């Protein structure tokens with residue numbers, strides 16, 4: 001049973017919170033999925049990374065690393081998707097499902113978040129940036145090999161379990177799903193070599209939050225990779241998390 005299907009919490013609107021994001025970024029999609037899984041509405045601002053908007057002076061003041069996502073809750077600014085998600089879960093939902101409250105359960109989820117941040121994400125970056133930014137039109141064999149190595153590790157982690165962090169969907173599944181669904185575009189996951197991993201990704205793709213928060217950006221990333229062309233039609237106005245969900249055609253009632 002996934003958190004997306006079992007949610008009972010009512011939608012909360014946090015008017016004092018803003019997320020600067022780009023849909024094609026897996027790190028941003030991880031935060032958007034967590035927001036949707038927790039039924040939290042905040043202001044979302046689209047930033048066009050192809051135009052370098054994340055390097056504008058006002059963005060660099062918030063995040064000297066010049067990356068997205070950037071999250072602001074009143075005066076607090078957080079610039080890492082994993083830290084944003086654990087903050088949101090513990091500050092606003094106390095969600096024992098997505099982020100266990102007991103020290104051991106939480107450490108297991110955090111271990112996977114560190115795996116995503118320290119192992120998976122650098123592989124995504126190494127393989128995709130030459131295609132996104134250097135006019136390279138394929139994933140280099142060394143990078144593809146590194147990604148296959150991660151698939152093997154993840155396949156082994158899933159022995160005897162349906163989800164990475166425990167018996168249900170946790171924040172670790174959400175972060176890993178954002179990265180792995182994107183890597184799957186660069187180096188498709190072979191079902192016969194990685195049956196558990198492809199089964200898990202299929203289960204994740206059926207979660208409501210995956211459909212509302214990951215699908216569209218994944219498509220944008222795939223088109224961007226295919227064409228290496230720059231999207232100009234990116235939605236520019238600040239809007240609410242609720243508005244983004246509505247555009248996917250998913251009724252708000254299904255999110256509760």
Ligand SMILES: N[C@@H](CCC(=O)N[C@@H](CS)C(=O)NCC(=O)O)C(=O)O
Pocket residue numbers: 024025026027028049054066067068069079080081082117121
């Ligand atoms: N560990 C960070 C990684 C953030 C990151 O590297 N974001 C990418 C987009 S997915 C970025 O902003 N890259 C800057 C660029 O493409 O110029 C997180 O999880 O938030």
